[in-house]
Structures are given as C-alpha cells and as structure tokens.
Amino acid sequence: MARSDLLLSLVSAGAAGDQQKVRTATEALIAEERAKNHNILADKIEKALSSVPVSSSALLKSKRVSGEDKEAVLEIEPQIQLDQLMLTLPAYESGRQLIEEHVRADVLRSHGYEPRHRVLLSGPPGNGKTSFAEAIAEALAVPFFLVRYDALIGSYLGETNTRLRRLFDYVRTRPCVLFFDEFDAIGKERGDTHETGEIKRVVSFLLMQLDQLPSYVVTIAATNHAELLDKAVWRRFQMRIGFPAPSNSQVKGFLENITSHWPNKPKVSMATISRTLNSSSFSEVRDFCQNVRRRQILGLGELSVDESLRIELDLWKSRIVPRDIDGDGFEQTPLEGRSR
The missing domain is CATH 1.10.8 (Helicase, Ruva Protein; domain 3)
Known part of the structure; x- marks a missing residue:
C-alpha cells in the first residue's frame, strides 16, 4: 500500500489542478512501489500517467531501465553509520536533521513542505565527505549511487549532456542517495575564460536537471575546491556543510x-x-x-x-x-x- 502522504499529496494536487505537483507526486508513488518490488503496479501507474497530457517527463520517456542508463553510476551497499563518523557538531546535526526530514516526510508534506534533498559538502580531502553521504543512505535504507565521471564525460559535442540525461532518468525511478564526488569537475564556474563553451552548456544542463529531481532522490555533492564552483550551483543546494581538517x-x-x-x-x-x-x-x-x-x-x-x-x-x-x-x-x- 502506498504511503498516505503521497496519496493525499496526489489528491490535493489533482483537486487544485496543479499539474507539476500531480506529476511529482505520481513519480514518487511509482518510485515507492518499485522500491517494494511492486513492478506490475508501478508499470500500471506509469502507463496511466503517460496517457494523460500532464507535462513532459523524463520518467515517461523511459519505460524500462537499460544497462546504458545506469552505466554512469556505481551502486554501493551502504554500511557506515552516522554515529561512527568523527564529525563537527554542525555536520553531525545537519546529517541528523536531513535523515529526520526524510524519515518523517509525511509530516512535512501534510504542512505543504518537502524534505531537503540537495546537499553540498566542502572541505579538504580525506575528512569524511564520502562517508557522510554513505551514512545518509544507510540511515534511509536506500541505494547509494556514486557517479562515475569516466562513463559520464564524453569527448564529443553534446555527449556529456546526453549521458547526464540518462543518469538522471535512471536515478529518479527510485528513492536513493546520488553522490557526486569532486563535483567541481562538472560544476565549474561558467565565467572562467579558460573553459570551453561545452563545459558551460554542461553546467547549465546540470543545474536544470538538479532543479527537476524529486525530493526522494537525495543528491549530495562533494568538492575540495568550493571556490571553483559556479555561483548558480551554490544556490541549488539547500544544505551546505563544511568538513574542515581535524584538529x-x-x-x-x-x-x-x-x-x-x-x-x-x-x-x-x-x-x-x-x-x-x-x-x-x-x-x-x-x-x-x-x-x-x-x-x-x-x-x-x-x-x-x-x-x-x-x-x-x-x-x-x-x-x-x-x-x-x-x-x-x-x-x-x-x-x-x-x-x-
């Protein structure tokens, strides 16, 4: 049975004629059923949504997940727990709050709010950024997807954007934690005169895709060089957590x-x-x-x-x-x- 908060959200969106909210709630419902291996029901809901001209959706364009769709991510079974990490108090409290928001998302939705799901981690290497992301996945009991840049960055014009689209199409089909390590590799400042026009197009496309991800996909990006990130990238992340070198x-x-x-x-x-x-x-x-x-x-x-x-x-x-x-x-x- 689907969660009551998703059903209520879907009904209220339909009654209000909010097409975007109908699509978002329905996609969340589909992801919920797929996470329970109720694939037949998920397919029926997906088919029903595709027959209604709500809006264009990447989910509707990809009826089945192919190997090509998930080639840019590496799925890791999360094992690290948040309490096992040596974190600063702000980082620990931010992680605990993020987990609570998703565990009790039905309470937030009943008041018209969605849990925060875009997190930026910044600090020198080797101080727990990747482990923090894995711990969030472990606490939420969802898959932990690590982005593989070797399979994402293409050498031809438009190839990277095509692969990015397939990546986001895949991860939005189920609740998960999507982790971008070394995020400055694709989120660079577009005003940098040394960068090509292709990188600037990739950043613009990436920002658009981040905006369209549903809240059940927790996107965590980590960088050792926060100063290299595009200014618009900063605005996309609802939580920004520092991981300084230890004392x-x-x-x-x-x-x-x-x-x-x-x-x-x-x-x-x-x-x-x-x-x-x-x-x-x-x-x-x-x-x-x-x-x-x-x-x-x-x-x-x-x-x-x-x-x-x-x-x-x-x-x-x-x-x-x-x-x-x-x-x-x-x-x-x-x-x-x-x-x-």
Whole structure:
C-alpha cells in the first residue's frame, strides 16, 4: 500500500489542478512501489500517467531501465553509520536533521513542505565527505549511487549532456542517495575564460536537471575546491556543510577510538602520536594505523605494537608530501612542524 502522504499529496494536487505537483507526486508513488518490488503496479501507474497530457517527463520517456542508463553510476551497499563518523557538531546535526526530514516526510508534506534533498559538502580531502553521504543512505535504507565521471564525460559535442540525461532518468525511478564526488569537475564556474563553451552548456544542463529531481532522490555533492564552483550551483543546494581538517584533539580522539580495538594497547600516548601526525586528514590517520597493524601482524609475534609504531612514525616523518607552494613537483620533508 502506498504511503498516505503521497496519496493525499496526489489528491490535493489533482483537486487544485496543479499539474507539476500531480506529476511529482505520481513519480514518487511509482518510485515507492518499485522500491517494494511492486513492478506490475508501478508499470500500471506509469502507463496511466503517460496517457494523460500532464507535462513532459523524463520518467515517461523511459519505460524500462537499460544497462546504458545506469552505466554512469556505481551502486554501493551502504554500511557506515552516522554515529561512527568523527564529525563537527554542525555536520553531525545537519546529517541528523536531513535523515529526520526524510524519515518523517509525511509530516512535512501534510504542512505543504518537502524534505531537503540537495546537499553540498566542502572541505579538504580525506575528512569524511564520502562517508557522510554513505551514512545518509544507510540511515534511509536506500541505494547509494556514486557517479562515475569516466562513463559520464564524453569527448564529443553534446555527449556529456546526453549521458547526464540518462543518469538522471535512471536515478529518479527510485528513492536513493546520488553522490557526486569532486563535483567541481562538472560544476565549474561558467565565467572562467579558460573553459570551453561545452563545459558551460554542461553546467547549465546540470543545474536544470538538479532543479527537476524529486525530493526522494537525495543528491549530495562533494568538492575540495568550493571556490571553483559556479555561483548558480551554490544556490541549488539547500544544505551546505563544511568538513574542515581535524584538529590535534580530534586526531587524538580518532586514534584512541582505533587503538581501543587493537589486541595490545600502545604505551606511547595518543597525544604524542597526534602531534607527530600534525595536519593529517582522518583518512591519512586511518591509513597510518592500518600500516602499524600490518607491520605487527606480519612480525608474527616478534614485533611489539610499540616497535611497529616507532618504525611507522619514522617513515611518516620522511614521507613525500605535496609542496605548500604553487608549482609542480614534490618535496620530501618531515610533516611535524609544518604550518597548517
């Protein structure tokens, strides 16, 4: 049985003669039934909608989903939970609010509101943007779709827009979380004189498609270079959440959480390690801890966790890092003592 809020929305839209709302509510109803594997009923509703001249809809133009329609997305089974992430309070509260709005969407719709469904995440790499998007999908129990740019960006005129259309046609058929990583790759500033006219057309088309997505498709875009995004792109996103680099205290807490699951707790303090790993992302800290455990495991009991830590810390201090100045190349320098 369809949700009561969708039926009420459909009836009220029909009574008011709101064609756009009729189409949106009906598409939400179709997606709801397909999510329950009620494909026969969904097909009948889709056929009924296509026989009525409501408005043009990408959903009606594509009766069946083909492999070509979904080639630009990679479906990942969400496993990460929001409470497992090390987030700033604003990011955590924003995520919790977003989940509540979709879980209780019927309450919002009964008052004439839709849950927010376009979210922009901004911050340096390795600090939880992708994990945050996956956690939202896990909490809502919907598919998590990661956009594949290699299958989306075409080399011929108009090819990228065609693939974008197929992508949006596919994702709007069911409730899901659609995640664009490195969003600045296709959402660039149209005023940039170095960009071609093709990129500008892609951005314009992308904005139009984002506007037309129904609220049951949660679109999350992440970028490491927010300054490169087109100004109109910012306006499309109802929630904008920052993911800054972690402080030393946050790294210390992250280390304590990871090492608490180790069979042997290190003697060296986590505060000391966090100072050595200064200016690191959460991803880098996790990789460091995994390297310590790998070295200890392969030592077959002859290497203590503290000795393994000492070796990895020495290697960390001499690792290759990107230069902090403009230009090409890399420099090999200890990370400790570098300015943030």
